[in-house]
Amino acid sequence: xxxxxxxxxxxxxxxxxxxxxxxxxxxxxxxxxxxxxxxxxxxxxxxxxxxxxxxxxxxxxxxxxxxxxxxxxxxxxxxxxxxxxxxxxxxxxxxxxxxxxxxxxxxxxxxxxxxxxxxxxxxxxxxxxxxxxxx
Amino acid sequence: xxxxxxxxxxxxxxxxxxxxxxxxxxxxxxxxxxxxxxxxxxxxxxxxxxxxxxxxxxxxxxxxxxxxxxxxxxxxxxxxxxxxxxxxxxxxxxxxxxxxxxxxxxxxxxxxxxxxxxxxxxxxxxxxxxxxxxx
Numbered sequence: 001x002x003x004x005x006x007x008x009x010x011x012x013x014x015x016x017x018x019x020x021x022x023x024x025x026x027x028x029x030x031x032x033x034x035x036x037x038x039x040x041x042x043x044x045x046x047x048x049x050x051x052x053x054x055x056x057x058x059x060x061x062x063x064x065x066x067x068x069x070x071x072x073x074x075x076x077x078x079x080x081x082x083x084x085x086x087x088x089x090x091x092x093x094x095x096x097x098x099x100x101x102x103x104x105x106x107x108x109x110x111x112x113x114x115x116x117x118x119x120x121x122x123x124x125x126x127x128x129x130x131x132x133x134x135x
Numbered sequence: 136x137x138x139x140x141x142x143x144x145x146x147x148x149x150x151x152x153x154x155x156x157x158x159x160x161x162x163x164x165x166x167x168x169x170x171x172x173x174x175x176x177x178x179x180x181x182x183x184x185x186x187x188x189x190x191x192x193x194x195x196x197x198x199x200x201x202x203x204x205x206x207x208x209x210x211x212x213x214x215x216x217x218x219x220x221x222x223x224x225x226x227x228x229x230x231x232x233x234x235x236x237x238x239x240x241x242x243x244x245x246x247x248x249x250x251x252x253x254x255x256x257x258x259x260x261x262x263x264x265x266x267x268x269x270x
Contacts, residue, residue, distance in 0.1 A: 004239075010252045026161055026170055033168035035161055038224040050249070083254050084244040085237055089173040091245045102220055104139075109219040110226045114185070117145045119218050 005087030011050075012043055016088040022058055023090055027101065029108075030079045030093045036101035036108040037076075039066070041090065053078050055092055072132045074098045098127075105129045140222030146185075147178055151223040157193055158225055162236065164243075165214045165228045171236035171243040172211075174201070176225065188213050190227055207267050209233045233262070240264045 005014050017023050022040040029036050039057040041049065045065055048056040055076035059066040069075030076094035083090055102109040105127040113122035140149050152158050157175040164171050174192040176184065180200055183191040190211035194201040204210030211229035218225055237244040240262040248257035 005247060005254060007247065007254045007256065011249050011254055014254055024159060024173065026173065028170055035163055035170060035226055038159065038161065038219060081249040082245040082257075083247040083249070084173060085239055085241075085246065086244075087247075087254075089245075091170055104220055106220075109221075110217040110224075111220065112140060112142065112218040112222075114146050114216040114218070119140060119142050119146055119149055119222075121142065122217075 004085055005083060011083075012047060014087050015043075015046070015083060015090070016086070017043060018088075020060070022060060023088060025055075025057060025090045025092060027055060027076060027092045027094050027096075029096050029101075031095070032107070034108050035110055036094075036096060037068075038109065039068075046090065049078060049092070050081065055094055069097060072098075072100075072103070074100050074132070076101070100126055100132070103129060103132075105132060139220055140218060146218075147182060149222050150178075150181070150218060150225070151221070152178060153223075155195070157195060158223060160190075160192060160225045160227060162190060162211060162227045162229050162231075164231050164236075166230070167242070169243050170245055171229075171231060172203075173244065174203075181225065184213060184227070185216065190229055204232060207233075207235075207238070209235050209267070211236070235261055235267070238264060238267075240267060 021042045027037040042058040045056040057066040075097045080093040105125045111123035112119035156177045162172040177193040180191040192201040210232045215228040240260040246258035247254035
C-alpha cells in the first residue's frame with residue numbers, strides 16, 4: 001500500500017501524479033452504473049474537468065489535451081468526482097451524452113468479455129463509428 | 136487512440152501490458168455496481184485470476200504477487216472478466232467477500248468525494264482496520 005491521501009491538502013495537491021505527470025481516471029455512467037472508460041489526466045486537465053464540468057483527459061499516446069466529446073459529440077458531464085484511499089486514482093461519475101463512450105460506437109469501452117481463451121464482443125454497436133466521426 | 140484489441144489472439148496475448156509488464160485492473164462489485172478498487176496485474180497474476188477465480192494482482196510498490204484477501208480475508212471472487220476496446224485495461228466484476236475492499240475498512244477504496252477544494256470521506260468505515268489485519 002502506498003501512503004494514504006492527505007485530506008488536509010487542497011484536492012489537486014492531495015493527488016499523486018505519476019512520473020509522467022498523469023493519473024489514471026475511471027469514468028462510470030451515473031445512470032447505468034457501467035464502467036465506460038479508462039483514461040489518464042494530468043493536473044491541468046483535472047482542473048479543467050472541475051472547472052467546466054466536462055471530463056477532460058490527457059492523451060498519453062497523442063501527448064495532448066483530450067476534451068472528450070470534442071470530435072464525437074459524446075461529452076461526459078461530471079456528476080461526482082472521487083479519489084481512492086491513497087489518492088492515485090480518480091473516479092468520475094458521468095452523464096454520458098449520446099449514451100456512447102467508446103470510439104467503436106458502444107456504450108462502454110469494456111465490451112469484450114472473456115470466454116475461455118478468447119475475448120468476445122459482448123455489447124451491441126449503437127452507432128456506426130463512421131457516422132460518429134463523419135465531420 | 137491506441138490500436139484495437141485483436142480478438143483472434145488468445146486472451147492473454149491480446150492484452151497490452153506496459154513497459155513494466157503490468158496492466159491496470161478495475162474491480163467493480165457485481166452486486167452494488169460500485170467501483171471498489173484499482174490495481175495492477177501482470178501476465179502471471181491475470182492467468183492465476185482466471186485459473187483460481189480469485190482476483191490476484193501485482194503490487195508495483197512491493198514488487199510481488201498480491202493475492203487480494205490473503206491478509207484481510209476479503210477475497211474477491213471473479214464473476215466476469217472484461218477488457219476494453221484497445222486491450223490495455225481489465226475490468227473485473229467481483230463478489231467482494233465481507234463487503235469490504237479497502238484497507239481502511241470501507242466497501243470501496245473510492246470513498247473520497249470532492250467537495251470544492253477538498254476530498255471528503257463520504258462512506259462509512261464498516262470494520263476497524265485493526266480488526267481486519269489483527270492476525
